[in-house]
Amino acid sequence: MAGEEDLATAEAEGDENELEDEEEKEVCEDQFHPGSQSQAMAPAIISIHPNSRAVVVSVGAGFRVFDLESNEAVTPVDDSSGHRAAIRASGFSHDGAFFASAGDDKLVKLWDTFSWKCSKTIPVNKKTSAVAFSRDGQWLLVADKFGVVYVIPTLADDKSDTNEEPAQLLAHCCSIITSLETSPCGKFVVTADRDYKIRVSVLPKNPMLGAYEIQSFCLGHTSFVSCLAFVGDGSSEALLVSGGGDSTIRLWDHVSGYLLDTVDISNLLQTDKTDTFVAPAVVNMSASGSVVASTIERLTGVILLRCDFGIKKLLFLQKISWQEPICPTDLQFDRKGRLWLVAGAAETRGVGDRALKPEQVTELTSLAQASAAAALTRLRVIQKSPATSSYEALDDTEVPGGDRMLKALQGSPSDSSVSVAAAVAEAAQAAELAMKNLLSKRQYTETHREKRKRTRNDKKARAATSS
Amino acid sequence: MGKKKGAACAHPRKRFYRARAHSNPLSDSHFPVPVSPAHCDWTEHFPVLAAAGDGSASGQQQQQVPKVRFADVGCGFGGLLVRLSDLYPETLMIGMELRDKVTEYVKERIVALRKNNPGRYGNISVIRTNAMKFLPNYFDKGQLEKMFFLFPDPHFKEKNHRRRIISQGLLAEYAYVMAEGGILYTVTDVQELGEWMKSNLDAHPLFERINLEEQSSDPVVEFLVATSEEGQKVARNRGDTFVAVYRRVPSPP
Numbered sequence: 001m002a003g004e005e006d007l008a009t010a011e012a013e014g015d016e017n018e019l020e021d022e023e024e025k026e027v028c029e030d031q032f033h034p035g036s037q038s039q040a041m042a043p044a045i046i047s048i049h050p051n052s053r054a055v056v057v058s059v060g061a062g063f064r065v066f067d068l069e070s071n072e073a074v075t076p077v078d079d080s081s082g083h084r085a086a087i088r089a090s091g092f093s094h095d096g097a098f099f100a101s102a103g104d105d106k107l108v109k110l111w112d113t114f115s116w117k118c119s120k121t122i123p124v125n126k127k128t129s130a131v132a133f134s135r136d137g138q139w140l141l142v143a144d145k146f147g148v149v150y151v152i153p154t155l156a157d158d159k160s161d162t163n164e165e166p167a168q169l170l171a172h173c174c175s176i177i178t179s180l181e182t183s184p185c186g187k188f189v190v191t192a193d194r195d196y197k198i199r200v201s202v203l204p205k206n207p208m209l210g211a212y213e214i215q216s217f218c219l220g221h222t223s224f225v226s227c228l229a230f231v232g233d234g235s236s237e238a239l240l241v242s243g244g245g246d247s248t249i250r251l252w253d254h255v256s257g258y259l260l261d262t263v264d265i266s267n268l269l270q271t272d273k274t275d276t277f278v279a280p281a282v283v284n285m286s287a288s289g290s291v292v293a294s295t296i297e298r299l300t301g302v303i304l305l306r307c308d309f310g311i312k313k314l315l316f317l318q319k320i321s322w323q324e325p326i327c328p329t330d331l332q333f334d335r336k337g338r339l340w341l342v343a344g345a346a347e348t349r350g351v352g353d354r355a356l357k358p359e360q361v362t363e364l365t366s367l368a369q370a371s372a373a374a375a376l377t378r379l380r381v382i383q384k385s386p387a388t389s390s391y392e393a394l395d396d397t398e399v400p401g402g403d404r405m406l407k408a409l410q411g412s413p414s415d416s417s418v419s420v421a422a423a424v425a426e427a428a429q430a431a432e433l434a435m436k437n438l439l440s441k442r443q444y445t446e447t448h449r450e451k452r453k454r455t456r457n458d459k460k461a462r463a464a465t466s467s
Numbered sequence: 468m469g470k471k472k473g474a475a476c477a478h479p480r481k482r483f484y485r486a487r488a489h490s491n492p493l494s495d496s497h498f499p500v501p502v503s504p505a506h507c508d509w510t511e512h513f514p515v516l517a518a519a520g521d522g523s524a525s526g527q528q529q530q531q532v533p534k535v536r537f538a539d540v541g542c543g544f545g546g547l548l549v550r551l552s553d554l555y556p557e558t559l560m561i562g563m564e565l566r567d568k569v570t571e572y573v574k575e576r577i578v579a580l581r582k583n584n585p586g587r588y589g590n591i592s593v594i595r596t597n598a599m600k601f602l603p604n605y606f607d608k609g610q611l612e613k614m615f616f617l618f619p620d621p622h623f624k625e626k627n628h629r630r631r632i633i634s635q636g637l638l639a640e641y642a643y644v645m646a647e648g649g650i651l652y653t654v655t656d657v658q659e660l661g662e663w664m665k666s667n668l669d670a671h672p673l674f675e676r677i678n679l680e681e682q683s684s685d686p687v688v689e690f691l692v693a694t695s696e697e698g699q700k701v702a703r704n705r706g707d708t709f710v711a712v713y714r715r716v717p718s719p720p
Contacts, residue, residue, distance in 0.1 A: 168636065170639060173599045173637065196502070199603075210635055212672050213672075213673060214640065219502060219504075220502060222502055
């Protein structure tokens, strides 16, 4: 990919790729020096309750809940006052009883979706990058940026010795796990990483003992894999779809690892290829039935594909784009076939490993929560029009929950003032860039590599002498 | 190492290929890695493949094209491969090594051996790669019949234990590339590491320790210590070695 040799950012963020414990120390130093260069922007993410009971938008360290049945915003209740850093992953269990949130503060929180109280907070070793529930709702799987997937029981087991230590389920050797999904049949857990790999592992009856058997590898992407989704349903028809930094969306038979179809997105979008053209990465995706919706880098809209299970191919369905210069950061179908998109971002600062005094924790948490509450997002809903049988973006007056929903989840009334749109667009763009930087491999020249090897320990020495 | 006087092709001298014993397995790779096993071109490694498969072979013939069956993970200077080459002349074997200079040494060594011994050593080769990250890129499910882990880096510090080549997470990958019934060999001179590897393998449902009788009758076992350069060093210093050999068994019901 072009433009990788941005040495200025490489020096600052290089350690992230090296995966050393130094990373945590660097980030920690920053938060105690407010005004110093802030870390990345964390994108807004959206989760819809399986019964369409509620919509949750997480941005920064907080999330906003809107109950679609009572048409009211809900304030989640947490005894430990919430997350301290950006939420990177969220999701509902398949029966809707649980909601999980996790991210940069190395805390995984489990919430009851009726009372919206936090029922469990589990500390983990590294920042979380993805979460998923097992299909039977008994286990929460949590993936981190070092390639490890942990399993946490969702229900308190009176028989066990209340050892809530998460157990390791599987590991991609030192590679950021970007996406984690369980198959509709419940037999497999699929993980995608930054090293172009998709791994399908057998989920055993007792996941706490580890997923020791790998079913297949789906290999074919020539860049980081950013997202996964299953098309089809619980019957034998389900197939795996993936999107990556190589600007392709691929269809796989996950049981055999066989690549069934590849859709080249840059060709699909037919953008003018200038000299500085960089094929846009696939950012995120969501599937419902045989339809896959996908957000693409620099696309102010969404692409819809349809899987034909007969010929086992992905066919172009529709491209929807809008006037607002906003690229969605996350999307999800609800079970009524409506596609919800959110755009927005908030600053994130890691918490590091340094032991904090309770007052410091409280201060951090309230700062993070305040920053999250102030963040603006933009929400849109796309629905299949019964008249034309094609997908259309709904106006702000037509969305479920209407004005109240938009106010609760966007953080501002739905009358579009230009400055709000600009702020959201800028934030979303920064978040997209941050994701790209994190997942792309840096191609250093030989001389630069040698220089990095020589000067690497200087940073440690300098930090040691200055502290 | 080869010191044949008046040889037609001089063997490489180790002193010109000195490298540190360690290489960081966690850093991003800057060597080419095949996208998938189907994309991996083995013909440049094994002359017999270059002759057989030139793309015009029929489907049936393609299936009979031999595949790599043995992998020496962390092959170092190639001692084991050289010895095994004669023991299994029909089997294709590959060494995987992370260090650049050491891989170059092994390549040159194999070139010299092939030249000096026409018809032999055509079944061994070496790749520079990170086996911890990219094993599934080279091998299909159930492809390997033997895997070797000779004198792996002990990574003594507890915080570095996650870098050890035998761990629960990685054993799932090794089980994936190995055929049922395939054999996995480990040997080390560090007792703690020996116990670590043994307990990890014991804990993994897809591996079973082979019994002593089978271990002593396996012709490969006696070579584990004697052939590798590390093993020879240990023998010279009269150290202890800890051997653990396991079979890849079918998934429990």
